[in-house]
Amino acid sequence: MRVITALIILFFPAWLMAQADITQHIVPGRSNSKQQQQKPYVILISVDGLRYDLVDKFHATHLQQLRGNGVAAKAMIPSYPSLTFPNHYTLVTGLYPAHHGLVDNAFYDKKRNETYRLGNRKAVEDSSWYGGTPLWVLAEQQQMVTASFYWVGSESAVKGVRPTYYYRFSDSIEMDTRIQAVKNWLTLPEDKRPHLITFYMPQVDHEEHMYGPESNQAEAAVHFIDECVDKMVRMTDSLKLPLNYILLSDHGMITADTVHQLSMPSAIDTTRFKIPDGDVLVHLYANETKDVQPAYSALKQQAVDYDVYLANDIPARWHYGAKDDYYQRIGDMILVPHAPKSFNFRHRKSLIGKHGFDNALPEMQATFYAWGPAFKSKLQIPAFENVHVYPLVARILGLTITEKIDGSLEVLQPVLR
Known part of the structure; x- marks a missing residue:
């Protein structure tokens, strides 16, 4: 113990x-x-x-x-x-998460201009995040x-x-x-x-x-x-x-595959998107709507060992797309790695066991x-x-x-x- x-x-x-x-x-x-x-x-x-x-x-x-x-x-x-x-x-x-508002362990809310993280006690105890x-x-x-x-x-x-x-x-x-x-x-x-x-x-x-x-x-x-x-x-x-x-x-x-981890795709301009922490699911929130489609097209060309979805194209079986996003907290795009691979944008030591996949x-x-x-x-x-x-x-x-x-x-x- x-x-x-x-x-x-x-x-x-x-x-x-x-x-x-x-x-x-x-x-x-x-x-x-x-x-x-x-x-x-x-x-x-x-x-x-x-x-x-x-x-x-x-x-x-x-x-x-x-x-x-x-x-x-x-x-x-x-x-x-x-x-x-x-x-x-x-x-x-x-x-479903898109219907109650906790769409991830960490996510951004554009309306509030705030990020919810499970590590932030103030957010965790704030009832306005919970539907x-x-x-x-x-x-x-x-x-x-x-x-x-x-x-x-x-x-x-x-x-x-x-x-x-x-x-x-x-x-x-x-x-x-x-x-x-x-x-x-x-x-x-x-x-x-x-x-x-x-x-x-x-x-x-x-x-x-x-x-x-x-x-x-x-x-x-x-x-x-x-x-x-x-x-x-x-x-x-x-x-x-x-x-x-x-x-x-x-x-x-x-x-998890801790050897062949996925790096930040070069198609992502981090000055144009907010990206909360995420390794098995990455949300990209555009600062300006006009940047979404060009980034999506570039990411689709680069995508190896992960899928990229626009909010309108997320698989319906996940109940996670734009029409299900009651609180508008899911990214304009999401990146979904193919298990057991995961992203490691910040080059941290990776955990051996992971969840959050399909x-x-x-x-x-x-x-x-x-x-x-x-x-x-x-x-x-x-x-x-x-x-x-x-x-x-x-x-x-x-x-x-x-x-x-x-x-x-x-x-x-x-x-x-």
Whole structure:
């Protein structure tokens, strides 16, 4: 565990470590209505980077047993781009990234003349960047108490609402303490007890980035997660509550080609375009519209081992083109490398494991398991898109969806008893 912690410190952006706020934040004056006190419970666990095949590849026996008593998908298809922030927010809004506004881990907004970066805490906590209605907001609006031990968006008052109980991201809190917090929440009086809990676990993603998804370190991280989930389930089983677990991930991982990386194409005039950090997806935002077409034509002639798309020509299956860009945050052009290659404009040391590529690639596929009284037992289902998780959770909790979403309950309705 010391090795994992050291790597997290090395890899994670400074904001994740700089402000060691380990206190629980509680929004006062919240309580479950009498009606909501009778509802089931959902614990939504994200294991960042848990590729669809790793539980079996590394023989994570507890997760194998838990999914065997419930539902297991062949895979879950992440939204494009298959990156952490866009997909975590998709899971809790039921919206594709271009529809909820987090179109990348880093992107530029022309209207605001500002850049959003996952490493900028001020932006991360600014609710004006976030569209949609996260599950905890939906629940709180309907007088159901929620809690979050980390999730993208949970530190920001989206629509003026945070979870009743939440933490600012910090790796300073030991995993056993986090698990104990879940039990503590579930032993609160009925009017104060959260019925939706989100719980985020970053360890697998970190080890894959540093050593690759096939590495011994990634295997050790999967086993660490396996033990933690088993501990949480055993600890909460004693409470005799109607607890439903959904364990999933945001994306998969591929071993990157760190030798043959792609340099800045000479066709790009950096004085004419804003280019946020990006290696598996590069956005080009033109300072002047007249520069787009000439640059596009030149890039198309140069393109080797990557594709270049105008905003109007991005593949429709990604739901990422100009007509889907509700917040106008996707570049006038995007450059998409052919996996496992990636761009390295700034000649930095490259990570061994990468994600963010075409969400149709098997290596980008995520995990979905679910068990508890709401779910059928010993059920295997085909791969599905992650936008459908939102209406599933809303149905289990008896919440009314109040806005148009991209997910549909019909897709996952068959997993329910």
